[in-house]
Amino acid sequence: DQQVKQNSPSLSVQEGRISILNCDYTNSMFDYFLWYKKYPAEGPTFLISISSIKDKNEDGRFTVFLNKSAKHLSLHIVPSQPGDSAVYFCAASAGGGSNYKLTFGKGTLLTVNP
Amino acid sequence: GAGVSQSPSNKVTEKGKDVELRCDPISGHTALYWYRQRLGQGLEFLIYFQGNSAPDKSGLPSDRFSAERTGESVSTLTIQRTQQEDSAVYLCASSLRGLVYEQYFGPGTRLTVT
Numbered sequence: 001d002q003q004v005k006q007n008s009p010s011l012s013v014q015e016g017r018i019s020i021l022n023c024d025y026t027n028s029m030f031d032y033f034l035w036y037k038k039y040p041a042e043g044p045t046f047l048i049s050i051s052s053i054k055d056k057n058e059d060g061r062f063t064v065f066l067n068k069s070a071k072h073l074s075l076h077i078v079p080s081q082p083g084d085s086a087v088y089f090c091a092a093s094a095g096g097g098s099n100y101k102l103t104f105g106k107g108t109l110l111t112v113n114p
Numbered sequence: 115g116a117g118v119s120q121s122p123s124n125k126v127t128e129k130g131k132d133v134e135l136r137c138d139p140i141s142g143h144t145a146l147y148w149y150r151q152r153l154g155q156g157l158e159f160l161i162y163f164q165g166n167s168a169p170d171k172s173g174l175p176s177d178r179f180s181a182e183r184t185g186e187s188v189s190t191l192t193i194q195r196t197q198q199e200d201s202a203v204y205l206c207a208s209s210l211r212g213l214v215y216e217q218y219f220g221p222g223t224r225l226t227v228t
Contacts, residue, residue, distance in 0.1 A: 089156060
């Protein structure tokens with residue numbers, strides 16, 4: 001049973017436009033959410049995170065929105081650049097002593113076309 | 115500074131053989147994690163080390179899987195009597211104590227069992 005779902009395996013956008021990557025979760029115990037970016041033949045790199053006490057976190061071109069009632073989060077990239085082309089993983093963690101355990105979605109391949 | 119390194123980068127083995135995968139974490143990172151990513155899937159948590167103890171081995175798929183860590187440095191993941199379903203990319207990550215959310219990943223070892 002997948003607790004973190006990324007229902008779009010791929011997304012293609014034009015350079016300069018907005019990229020919106022979506023993620024849904026089912027476990028109401030999750031209280032911290034992260035986005036990782038992965039290039040081929042490299043490990044995932046941390047991009048941005050959000051705590052469940054917030055509904056938005058922004059870092060440069062990257063903004064993550066959290067809708068707790070809908071158990072949904074999204075990553076917005078504005079403006080998108082060709083170097084953003086990568087697989088994006090959504091991950092979540094429950095609090096307490098198990099907070100080190102990250103549950104990942106399957107990833108969304110973003111392609112930004114010049 | 116050096117990131118997380120893993121060796122070998124690729125390993126092809128015959129069904130039934132044992133394999134050892136190595137992870138060198140970032141210096142000073144006391145926490146170390148192993149994940150597995152099967153084709154088309156998200157990352158699955160395998161095991162977590164704090165120092166050289168493993169308080170959580172819950173993700174290890176079977177007793178054919180084991181892991182060790184020497185002090186706060188190198189870790190090895192051993193898979194005995196490999197099966198074809200063990201084919202995956204095995205990723206190692208490390209983090210500073212207390213910053214377990216922000217895990218830094220290595221490039222992974224791609225294991226193919228024929």
